Amino acid sequence: METFDLIVVGAGIVGLSTAWRARKAGARVLVLDKGATAYEASSRATGLLSLCGASPLEAPLAQEAEKLWDRLDEDLGYPTEWSQKGRLWVAITPAELDELKVTFQTFQRTYDDFELVDAQTCRSIVPPLTPDTLGGLYTRRSGNANPQRTSQAFAWAFQDLGGEIREHTPVLEILAEGGKVKGVRTPQGEVHAASVVVCAGAHAAPLLAPLGLEFPVAPVRFDAFVTTPLPPLFEAALVVHGLAVRQTLRGNIHLNGGPHEWVEAGVANDMPKPVTPLVRNIAKRLIEVFPSLRSAQMLRSWSGILDVTPDQATVVHPFDTPSGLIACSSAGHGFGMAPSLSVALSDLALHGKTDMPVAALTLDRFGKLPKDWRRAWNWQAGNYNT
Ligand SMILES: Cc1cc2nc3c(=O)[nH]c(=O)nc-3n(C[C@H](O)[C@H](O)[C@H](O)COP(=O)(O)OP(=O)(O)OC[C@H]3O[C@@H](n4cnc5c(N)ncnc54)[C@H](O)[C@@H]3O)c2cc1C
Incomplete structure (x- = not known):
């Protein structure tokens, strides 16, 4: 044995x-x-x-x-391509801005290095953000890989x-x-x-x-995609409009977004991972956030399954x-x-x-x-x- x-x-x-x-x-x-x-x-x-x-x-x-x-x-x-270049949450609607203020209060209970920043600061950290940007929550900490x-x-x-x-x-x-x-x-x-x-x-x-x-735990499926490589645009990880976004070292814009779809797991089954029509919705929101990416090309999309407690x-x-x-x-x-x-x-x-x-x-x-x-x-x- x-x-x-x-x-x-x-x-x-x-x-x-x-x-x-x-x-x-x-x-x-x-x-x-x-x-x-x-x-x-x-x-x-x-x-x-x-x-x-x-x-x-x-x-x-x-x-x-x-x-x-x-x-x-x-x-x-x-190499993991780890880069610690901060994280920015951005609001582009008044409802999102209200939510960010609540999030800020919640985060303050745990950390003191998060700050509320105005629209201009958001756009200095992530220049291609839409002129509709209303404000954000920022930390120099955190990173992506x-x-x-x-x-x-x-x-x-x-x-x-x-x-x-x-x-x-x-x-x-x-x-x-x-x-x-x-x-x-x-x-x-x-x-x-x-x-x-x-x-x-x-x-x-x-x-x-x-x-x-x-x-x-409940299994959930959700979608992600990358664009073809673009010139360097921003370094911080970004959370905006229901999307989590980063730019890779090669220049691809890499993101995921909800809503998430609940699925079922067996002991060792292979759960289907189709790319759902939600990808179109994610792409639409990306353009709302970054109008200048309107003609960026989607290189690849996929979905994955994760476990939620x-x-x-x-x-x-x-x-x-x-x-x-x-x-x-x-x-x-x-x-x-x-x-x-x-x-x-x-x-x-x-x-x-x-x-x-x-x-x-x-x-x-x-x-x-x-x-x-x-x-x-x-x-x-x-x-x-x-
Ligand atoms: C689109 C997407 C975006 C995400 N973005 C982020 C992010 O930005 N930051 C972040 O922190 N997390 C993110 N996550 C979540 C993150 O990917 C997961 O939390 C993490 O990968 C979990 O790792 P794991 O090893 O537990 O699970 P998995 O990577 O799912 O690995 C579990 C492994 O167990 C194996 N397995 C299952 N059952 C059996 C069995 N019976 N016998 C043998 N093997 C078995 C599976 O085949 C699998 O390889 C994202 C997930 C998705 C899908």
């Missing part, structure tokens, strides 16, 4: 970064994925680090991530240390015995380990359910029974959070404790959640969160 110290389910950025850290600490680690490395949400992300200013629960973990991002290229030995390269960098760094990623190997069942996790079952048979960390994104809930464990904050939960089993959901902002989230998951898997600020992020906070919460909130397949 094959035996490892740690099995990581899922070769997305959270699983790969956790595996790399555990391998660096000397553990024998196996990563299993139902498909190819970082083929799901992680390579489809836009690449922004959210400082999670609206969530005092997870803002401390985001701040730790920010510090780790700054030295990640050096630590991994591969290349999701594909970063996920690949974690995978290569892990493999450089002798770590193994087994692609096209779905985990069909998590095995437990005598109150402890024992390993996993794949189509090729059982693999055993003292610890199993589930970083399976939207698939975590159906994977954990047969053990009698409820993991409240009831309070849209990260979950890191080490189960008491079976012990040795840890599950994670990064709630839709796992790309930015992966550097610190992975420290927590690796520490918990190998040592049962961590200095990372994740104590408030367990499932215990959902004690009163009704069993049919997805139906009650209309977060079920076929609905949109507009």
